[in-house]
Amino acid sequence: MxxxxxxxxxxxxxxxxxxxxxxxxxxxxxxxxxxxxxxxxxxxxxxxxxxxxxxxxxxxxxxxxxxxxxxxxxxEDKLEKFLPPEPSWISRDPEAVLAVLLEAHYERLNEVGLKRVLPELLSKDPELAEVLGAARKKLHARIHFGLKQASENGLTWSDLDLDTVSWAVMVLVENGQELESQCGKRVDYQEMAKVICRMVFPPEAIEDLQNREID
Incomplete structure (x- = not known):
């Protein structure tokens, strides 16, 4: 960007x-x-x-x-750090992989700071909103592509709308830290990863991943 x-x-x-x-x-x-x-x-x-x-x-x-x-x-050099991580869906343990990605993401957010400022500014700064909006669309496309690959491998729920799920994953991760401010409870990366993976994979798919050889 x-x-x-x-x-x-x-x-x-x-x-x-x-x-x-x-x-x-x-x-x-x-x-x-x-x-x-x-x-x-x-x-x-x-x-x-x-x-x-x-x-x-x-x-x-x-x-x-x-x-x-x-x-x-x-x-200027930190905008992408505010975006959620791109999950790796086809791995032996997608839940564990995603939990690690989430923990690293929130640690980056804490290092950057300015979490309070960005939402405040987005509603009043159309140029900044446009830049972040374009970046979010690109990330959504990458997440959607990964889910499509998993679906083609027979790993996702058969009735999922992958476009909707991609946005849901992003919204859940982007608002994860609200849990800390609203409830005073720290983000449980493993629990969040579990919720996301259960939204994407039926139980038998997780078992299948654990038993297959991943390149």
Whole structure:
């Protein structure tokens, strides 16, 4: 997604080359990251970011057009990390494989942070929504293709609509962390993987996978 991301970020007012100026710009980025995570996007102002970084508000606008541009510079190489993982359906133990993928996915989300900011921004930023929407469609197509392969191997429920199941898998994974915020309960990766796999595979298919040799 590099071309679209460049458009999202836009052209910076000034890109520093000297070390001292680079340090100021980096301090602003770090301050924006901290404040966006703690306060959200709407409640964070450019003035607060500058104060948090220990510089004047005018210095903020020397490096960034607005707070959106600063946020996009934080997100530009991280957007794909917000997307769910692509499951591996044809393996000896798809449930265990998916549980590992889910755990790695949520760990990446925690490392990136900004989980609070992205949903808040998507409803008000059509360009960002378009980029993430296109990425989700591509991921959906890959998940659907994997399910189709599993179906052609006689592994899925015969009456499944694979398109619907593909979207259901994505929605379930994307909203998994809501369980933590709503219920105060940590995501159980094994349990989530079990739910997804039971939605896709009849019990005899799992047994068949465990007994066949997978390339």
């Amino acid at each position: 590099p071309d679209r991301e460049d458009k999202l970020v836009g052209e910076f007012p000034f890109v520093p080359k000297q070390e001292r100026a680079q340090q100021k710009r980096n301090a602003l980025i770090e301050s924006g990251y901290a404040l966006f995570n703690s306060k959200g996007y709407e409640l964070t102002t450019a003035k607060e970011i500058a104060a948090h970084a220990g510089v004047a508000t005018g210095t903020f606008y020397r490096y960034f057009s607005d707070k959106r541009q600063l946020l996009m510079s934080l997100l």
